[in-house]
Amino acid sequence: MSLIRYGLTCATSIAALAFGPAALAQTAYAYSVALTVASPTGSSAAAAAKVKTLPLGLKFSPCEATTLDQFAFTIKFDAGKLGTTTPATPETRQNAYLIFHKDGTxxxxxxxxxxxxxSNAFFKAYTSPADIAKxxxxxxAANNLGGLQTEVILGGNLTVQGLDSGVWLITAIIAPEDTVNFNDPSTWSAWDTTAFMLRKPWRGPTASICQ
Incomplete structure (x- = not known):
């Protein structure tokens, strides 16, 4: 065997060991999540979007009680896949969290x-992110079908009348339940945040509710 052929054979063997199934199983999974807010046709937000003197930098609803204040929220996420035995692939599913929050309070x-x-689907309430239960x-993770999922949150257009005036944020987080820390983004595998505004930029002492 020539020296060149011997060298190539050794290199191929080393590559097979380095990049074989065991090594591939350790490759980091490409977790992802994205949030969008839409203004449904006929809603106050849809009408407000056509008025150039009103906020255009984020979805805005004026809360003027003439038409319904509604938004549709969509989450698109990949929180891992179910492990298989044939072929051998690792279990990579993690929890997906969805948190509405406002003014840091x-x-x-x-x-x-x-x-x-x-209690199939419900909102829990906290005054600090540190208090959110894992x-x-x-x-x-146990209820995740695996792979890329796209869902309209709570199934359709949601009326936001009755919520506080001001800027609301929605944050989606992909993270393992045992190590997630809601004050430490380094423990999150992927995350996204989007916003919507009701009536004005802050709650204030008057007109503090979207009605």
Missing amino acids: AYFPLVRQPLTNS TDAYTA
């Missing part, structure tokens, strides 16, 4: 449960 994770649970998942 109120945090509302949307928690979904199987249909057999009487189990307050929008989609728990």
Whole structure:
């Protein structure tokens, strides 16, 4: 065997060991999440979007009680895949969290449960992100079908009348339940935040509710 051929054979063998199934199984999974807010046709937000003197930098609803204040929220996420034995692939599913929050004073994770649970989907309330329970998942890893999922949050257009005036944020986080820290983004595998505004930029002492 020539020296060149011997060298190539050794290099190929080393590459097979380095990049074989065991090594590929350790490759980091490409977690992702994206949030969007839409103004439904006929809503106050849709009408406001056509007025150039009103905010255009984010979705805005004026809360003037002439038409419904509604938005549609969509989440597109890939929180991992179910492990398989043939071919051998690792379990990579993590929790997906969805948290509505405002002015650094109120945090509302949307928690979904199987249909057999009487409280199928509900918001929990906290005054600090540090208090959010690790189990307050929008989609728990065990309930994740795996791969890329696209969902309209709570199934359709949501009326926001009754919420506080001001800027609201929605944050989606992909993270493992055992290590997630809601004050430390380095523990999150992927995350996104988007915003919408009701009536004015802040709550204030008057006109403090979207009605």
